[in-house]
Structure formats: structure tokens, C-alpha cells
Amino acid sequence: MKKKIAMLPGDGIGVEVAEAAAIVLKAIEQQFGHAFEMEIGLIGGSAIDDSGNPLPEETLKLCRESDAIFLGAVGGPKWDSNPVGLRPETGLLGLRKTLNLFANIRPVKTYSSLAACSPLKHEVLQNVDMVIVRELTGGLYFGKPSERGGRPGEEDVVDTLYYKRSDMQRLIKAAFDLASVRGGHVTSVDKANVLESSRMWREVAEETADIFKDIPLNHMLVDHAAMRIISSPSSFDVLVTENMFGDILSDEAAMVTGSLGMLPSASFSEQGLHMYEPVHGSAPDIAGENLANPIGAILSAAMMLRHSFSMEEEAAAIENAVEQVLKSGVRTRDLAGGGETYLTTSEMTKEIVNAL
Amino acid sequence: MKKKIAMLPGDGIGVEVAEAAAIVLKAIEQQFGHAFEMEIGLIGGSAIDDSGNPLPEETLKLCRESDAIFLGAVGGPKWDSNPVGLRPETGLLGLRKTLNLFANIRPVKTYSSLAACSPLKHEVLQNVDMVIVRELTGGLYFGKPSERGGRPGEEDVVDTLYYKRSDMQRLIKAAFDLASVRGGHVTSVDKANVLESSRMWREVAEETADIFKDIPLNHMLVDHAAMRIISSPSSFDVLVTENMFGDILSDEAAMVTGSLGMLPSASFSEQGLHMYEPVHGSAPDIAGENLANPIGAILSAAMMLRHSFSMEEEAAAIENAVEQVLKSGVRTRDLAGGGETYLTTSEMTKEIVNAL
Ligand SMILES: CC(C)[C@H](C(=O)O)[C@@H](O)C(=O)O
Numbered sequence: 001m002k003k004k005i006a007m008l009p010g011d012g013i014g015v016e017v018a019e020a021a022a023i024v025l026k027a028i029e030q031q032f033g034h035a036f037e038m039e040i041g042l043i044g045g046s047a048i049d050d051s052g053n054p055l056p057e058e059t060l061k062l063c064r065e066s067d068a069i070f071l072g073a074v075g076g077p078k079w080d081s082n083p084v085g086l087r088p089e090t091g092l093l094g095l096r097k098t099l100n101l102f103a104n105i106r107p108v109k110t111y112s113s114l115a116a117c118s119p120l121k122h123e124v125l126q127n128v129d130m131v132i133v134r135e136l137t138g139g140l141y142f143g144k145p146s147e148r149g150g151r152p153g154e155e156d157v158v159d160t161l162y163y164k165r166s167d168m169q170r171l172i173k174a175a176f177d178l179a180s181v182r183g184g185h186v187t188s189v190d191k192a193n194v195l196e197s198s199r200m201w202r203e204v205a206e207e208t209a210d211i212f213k214d215i216p217l218n219h220m221l222v223d224h225a226a227m228r229i230i231s232s233p234s235s236f237d238v239l240v241t242e243n244m245f246g247d248i249l250s251d252e253a254a255m256v257t258g259s260l261g262m263l264p265s266a267s268f269s270e271q272g273l274h275m276y277e278p279v280h281g282s283a284p285d286i287a288g289e290n291l292a293n294p295i296g297a298i299l300s301a302a303m304m305l306r307h308s309f310s311m312e313e314e315a316a317a318i319e320n321a322v323e324q325v326l327k328s329g330v331r332t333r334d335l336a337g338g339g340e341t342y343l344t345t346s347e348m349t350k351e352i353v354n355a356l
Numbered sequence: 357m358k359k360k361i362a363m364l365p366g367d368g369i370g371v372e373v374a375e376a377a378a379i380v381l382k383a384i385e386q387q388f389g390h391a392f393e394m395e396i397g398l399i400g401g402s403a404i405d406d407s408g409n410p411l412p413e414e415t416l417k418l419c420r421e422s423d424a425i426f427l428g429a430v431g432g433p434k435w436d437s438n439p440v441g442l443r444p445e446t447g448l449l450g451l452r453k454t455l456n457l458f459a460n461i462r463p464v465k466t467y468s469s470l471a472a473c474s475p476l477k478h479e480v481l482q483n484v485d486m487v488i489v490r491e492l493t494g495g496l497y498f499g500k501p502s503e504r505g506g507r508p509g510e511e512d513v514v515d516t517l518y519y520k521r522s523d524m525q526r527l528i529k530a531a532f533d534l535a536s537v538r539g540g541h542v543t544s545v546d547k548a549n550v551l552e553s554s555r556m557w558r559e560v561a562e563e564t565a566d567i568f569k570d571i572p573l574n575h576m577l578v579d580h581a582a583m584r585i586i587s588s589p590s591s592f593d594v595l596v597t598e599n600m601f602g603d604i605l606s607d608e609a610a611m612v613t614g615s616l617g618m619l620p621s622a623s624f625s626e627q628g629l630h631m632y633e634p635v636h637g638s639a640p641d642i643a644g645e646n647l648a649n650p651i652g653a654i655l656s657a658a659m660m661l662r663h664s665f666s667m668e669e670e671a672a673a674i675e676n677a678v679e680q681v682l683k684s685g686v687r688t689r690d691l692a693g694g695g696e697t698y699l700t701t702s703e704m705t706k707e708i709v710n711a712l
């Protein structure tokens with residue numbers, strides 16, 4: 001099959017892990033006789049440095065002409081004190097909004113070979129296999145007004161948590177669709193005892209559950225969910241929630257596994273142009289040192305093959321290769337205990353390609 | 357000393373643990389020659405049942421005439437589908453707002469004798485001793501509008517995250533004051549890469565740090581904080597954040613200790629009338645069964661003695677009694693492993709009184 005992929009490495013270790021993903025995609029291309037055309041686009045800090053725009057028009061154009069988008073990571077201290085329009089995150093948020101990437105999908109799985117990396121006790125980690133479905137184009141992230149007001153001596157500020165009912169509907173439906181495929185159940189997380197938006201959210205969740213009659217639904221308050229994710233992560237299957245709650249809970253859940261560097265994600269649009277990126281950030285402290293864990297990026301590429309190109313066999317091949325390499329005891333720095341030896345980014349990538 | 361205490365047991369196990377706190381306060385009264393006048397007031401579900409008002413005028417009057425307020429817990433499934441004005445939480449939120457209880461203080465400490473209860477590994481739990489300072493009268497909890505709009509077929513909804521700069525100032529100052537007393541440092545948590553309110557928050561934190569020159573300040577994004585609380589809880593000293601972030605992170609941090617039932621809290625006003633309550637909720641599933649852990653409530657009473665009545669010795673006496681009892685191996689149900697024997701609420705209370 002011929003596919004065009006927009007490669008957006010971004011900043012920091014994003015560049016290194018995108019490179020790793022590209023190497024693995026090329027190996028798959030050869031092995032399975034595909035033709036992946038990968039074209040690089042700028043986004044985030046590197047795009048600001050190049051053109052003063054964190055999301056250049058050419059990058060958007062490249063994405064629109066592609067069959068899928070791969071993103072490394074954006075951000076870094078260099079741009080942290082820039083005005084909002086000149087921040088790397090503004091590029092990422094703009095991409096999500098412009099391409100309507102409304103559903104962020106984050107599988108959270110523990111690898112038994114990596115239990116030592118988790119801050120959680122071994123017994124708590126057993127059978128953790130959940131997916132967080134986070135709304136990505138609404139809520140506090142995009143609501144207007146988001147501005148200062150008041151008068152000198154009594155300044156104030158407002159941000160706006162805004163949702164259309166239809167935004168909730170399509171996102172919650174996506175979560176139920178996923179739970180159907182998994183044969184699982186849905187936990188809808190909100191703060192219905194305080195927020196009007198959460199009360200609407202709960203209604204929409206109920207309405208959606210009426211359609212998916214064989215998928216059990218339960219509601220959970222966000223503060224309670226923050227506790228359950230630690231105390232009983234294996235009790236979750238599909239967790240669905242709004243943008244800001246999802247930002248917090250999905251990072252919390254990622255840390256539960258102790259292997260943040262391993263976790264992939266996908267962001268789905270209704271139009272079929274999806275984006276894939278590792279869960280970790282740009283990690284400026286180790287950028288350029290060939291120390292990053294490429295596995296989150298490589299597994300994101302696997303998700304791309306499965307969800308955008310329907311290449312199930314190819315995706316599974318990558319996932320199996322990763323599992324095999326980990327079982328063999330090989331580690332990157334983030335996964336190695338103090339004193340243990342570890343591989344560089346490119347060495348780990350080579351191991352995975354060899355295992356393919 | 358003569359002191360008047362407004363006792364608001366509330367709902368569910370709130371009633372049982374408030375009773376336990378009262379018993380311990382009476383023991384302190386006798387032992388140290390004080391006179392505590394404890395008068396009971398209704399709030400939450402029980403107040404709704406009694407008068408149709410989750411925060412009756414007499415309860416507010418009682419609080420205003422008292423030197424301190426003790427709250428058990430509010431809420432329960434019985435009132436969950438009531439309209440907003442007739443919900444237990446509305447009583448609690450009204451009390452916070454009316455009495456200007458703007459700073460919620462939650463110490464998070466692990467008891468080495470209870471390490472078995474935590475989902476976290478033993479080594480991660482070492483030296484955890486943090487205090488979360490959460491803003492309690494602003495943000496998404498009270499901002500207007502909080503309402504539905506749109507038109508049939510395209511309904512929408514808005515909640516409002518609103519802060520006055522002065523609200524941030526007094527809260528962040530309270531956090532620095534606390535860090536001064538502890539000889540510690542401040543971590544200010546926000547989402548400054550997305551929210552305008554967080555950018556103002558960060559400014560105020562910087563300004564406050566300029567005044568407290570010997571207290572180190574660092575900023576942390578809320579998603580990152582959700583990870584660090586699990587991976588490195590001992591790295592925090594005073595964590596200060598806005599209302600909703602604080603709701604989520606403080607419950608997460610409570611679960612880290614594995615002993616939610618043990619944790620106390622205080623809510624401070626500027627006027628000096630403070631409220632004390634255990635961190636746990638009303639636990640409807642075990643309400644009325646004499647199974648609740650009374651220690652969170654009893655330690656909240658200790659905080660009351662210390663912070664509202666300047667009775668340091670008396671507060672320390674309670675805290676030592678609790679520690680002694682736990683060391684002796686005695687447990688309530690929530691702390692006991694499967695198969696272990698445990699004490700009822702009243703038996704545990706008696707043990708603590710005996711140890712006093
Ligand atoms: C970089 C930031 C704006 C972003 C977010 O908050 O959505 C990130 O934390 C994420 O989760 O992808």
C-alpha cells in the first residue's frame with residue numbers, strides 16, 4: 001500500500017523519537033512491501049525559530065495532503081516566556097483545533113517485565129489495561145473569554161469552560177465504540193456536583209449508554225477518579241472525560257505504569273485524518289543526547305498502522321518486537337535502575353528493528 | 357479556656373466520626389481543664405430532610421457565634437438527583453463562601469506503621485510530609501455564568517473559571533507563611549501553558565516569592581504534578597494551587613498515603629473563624645455501621661486545638677495518642693488487611709482516649 005505520512009518531529013527529544021519511529025516504519029515498509037512517503041513539517045518551537053509561527057501554513061497543508069500525522073513533542077524553556085501566540089503549545093493546540101482532532105486515545109498498559117519501574121506495588125499493577133478517551137478540542141482549552149479584566153488595584157481574570165452538547169455526544173460515542181470493540185465497560189468522569197457542564201456531560205453519557213445497551217456505564221467524580229487510578233487501576237476499562245480532566249488523569253495514569261516513555265497515543269478526527277504521538281513531552285533536559293526512550297514513539301507508529309492504514313498485522317509485528325526486546329532485558333535509561341546498563345535511543349531502535 | 361465549637365456532623369459516617377471527635381475533645385477538656393461548649397448544627401442532606409435547606413440560617417448563626425467549626429461530611433445517594441439548590445454539597449460550598457473559608461490546608465503524611473495500606477512501594481513513601489494549600493472560594497466552583505444555552509438541537513453549556521488577583525494573593529501568601537513556619541519550599545501548580553488565569557497565578561506566585569526571599573518557589577504544570585505526586589511524593593513540601601486543581605490533586609495525594617481515613621484538614625478564613633473536617637467523604641456504603649475510621653476526624657480536632665485555640669500541647673497529645681495506638685497494631689476496617697481483625701469506630705475512639 002502507498003501512504004503519505006506527515007512527520008512533525010517538533011522540539012527536544014521529539015526529533016530523536018520521530019527519527020526512531022521513521023526507522024521502524026521503513027523496516028515495516030520493506031518487510032511488508034508498502035510505500036510510506038514521509039515528509040517532514042515544522043511545528044512548535046522549531047517552527048517559531050524558523051518563521052515566527054508555531055503552526056506554519058505549509059505544515060497544515062502537508063497534514064491535509066497526508067493519510068496520517070506523526071508528532072514527536074513540542075515545547076522547551078527557550079520559548080516558555082514568549083507571548084501566547086509565540087509558544088510551541090499554541091502550535092499543537094492549533095493543530096488539534098484546525099484538524100478537528102477531538103478524541104485523544106491513550107492506552108495504559110503495564111508490562112510485567114517493567115513492574116520494577118512503577119512506583120506502585122506489584123499487586124496493584126496486575127491486569128492494568130485501560131484506555132483513556134479525552135476530549136481534545138473543547139472545554140477550558142478553547143473557551144472564550146480567556147482574558148484579564150478589572151481595574152488597576154483590582155485586576156481579575158477569567159477562563160471559560162465551554163462545550164456544545166454535540167461535542168460531548170461524538171466524544172462519548174467514541175468511548176462507547178471503543179468499549180464495544182474491547183468488550184468492556186465505560187467510566188465517565190466529571191464533577192457533576194459542582195459544574196453545570198458536568199451535569200450535561202452525565203446526561204449525554206446516560207443517553208449514549210441507552211444506545212449501547214450491553215456496555216455498562218458508571219459515573220465517577222474527578223477527585224474520586226484521581227484516587228481510584230492509583231488504588232485500583234485495573235478496575236478501569238475505558239475512561240472518558242473532558243479536556244482538562246483528561247489532561248490531568250491521563251498523565252497520572254501514565255505514571256502509574258512507571259513507563260511514561262513507553263506509552264503511545266492517537267488523536268482521532270471525524271474526517272479520518274488522525275494524529276499519533278508518544279505521551280511523553282519534549283524533555284529538554286536530555287534533548288540531543290540520544291538518551292530518550294523511543295518506544296512511545298514506535299508504539300504510536302504501530303497505532304498509526306492499525307487505525308489509519310488498517311495494517312493490523314504490521315502493527316502487531318511492531319508491538320511484539322517491542323515486547324520481545326523488553327523481555328530480553330534490554331533497557332533505555334528511563335527504565336534502567338541505578339547502576340544498570342542501558343541502551344541509547346538509536347541502539348534501542350536497532351534492537352526493535354532486529355526483532356521485527 | 358472556654359471555647360464554643362459548632363459541631364456539624366452532616367451525613368453518613370460524618371455523624372459517627374463527629375461523635376468520635378467530640379469524645380476526644382471531652383477527654384482533652386477534662387485532662388487540661390478547659391470548657392468546650394459543643395453545639396450541634398444541621399448541614400447537607402440531614403438539613404435538607406429537616407427544613408429543605410442544605411445550609412439553614414440557624415447553622416450559619418451557630419457558626420458565627422462559635423470559636424471554631426467542626427464538620428463531619430456531607431452527601432449521599434438519597435440527595436444525588438436533587439436540583440442543585442437541594443444538594444448537600446450546596447450547603448458545604450455555601451458555608452465556605454459565606455464564611456470566606458478561602459484556604460484549605462491538607463497535611464499529607466505517611467505513617468510508617470501503615471505503609472502496608474498504601475498502593476505505593478515502600479521506598480517511594482519514605483519521608484512524605486507535604487501540605488496542600490488549596491484555594492476554596494473561587495475558580496470554577498463559583499464563577500458565573502454556570503449555565504446552559506444554545507437552542508434546541510444545538511444546546512451548549514458554560515462554566516466560568518474566575519479569580520480576582522487579590523484572591524490569588526491572599527492564598528499564595530498563606531502558602532508561603534506556612535512554608536516559612538515549616539522551613540520548607542513552595543511548589544505552585546497551574547496550567548500556565550493554556551489558561552490565562554494560570555498565567556496571572558504564576559505572576560502572583562513570583563511576586564509573593566519576592567517578599568519571602570528565603571523560601572524557594574518552583575512552578576509545576578498540573579499534569580506534571582499529577583505524575584510527581586505518585587512518582588516522588590517526598591519531593592513536595594507546600595503545594596499551592598487553585599480550587600479545582602486542588603480538589604483533584606489533594607485527593608490523589610491522600611490516596612498515596614493509603615490512609616484516606618486518617619487525614620485531617622482545615623479551612624482558614626481571614627477573620628479567624630476556621631473550619632476543620634476529615635478529608636474522607638460521607639461513605640454512604642458503611643454509614644451507621646460503626647465501621648468508619650475516626651482518626652481523620654480526631655486529627656482534625658487536634659488541628660482545631662492548635663490553629664484556632666493555640667493549644668499546642670493538647671493538639672500534640674492527641675497526635676501522639678493516635679500514633680501510639682497505631683504502633684500498637686490496632687486497626688479500623690479500612691486499615692486492616694483481609695483476614696485481620698479490626699476495631700469499630702467507637703472501640704478505636706476509646707483506644708485513643710485511653711492513650712491520651
Ligand atoms: C502541551 C499541552 C498544551 C498539552 C495539553 O495540555 O493538552 C499536553 O500536556 C498534552 O497533554 O498533550
Ligand SMILES: CC(C)[C@H](C(=O)O)[C@@H](O)C(=O)O
Nearest residue numbers: 193194223431445448449603
Ligand atoms: C463535596 C465537594 C463539592 C467537595 C469539593 O469538590 O470541594 C469535596 O470534594 C471536597 O474536596 O471537599
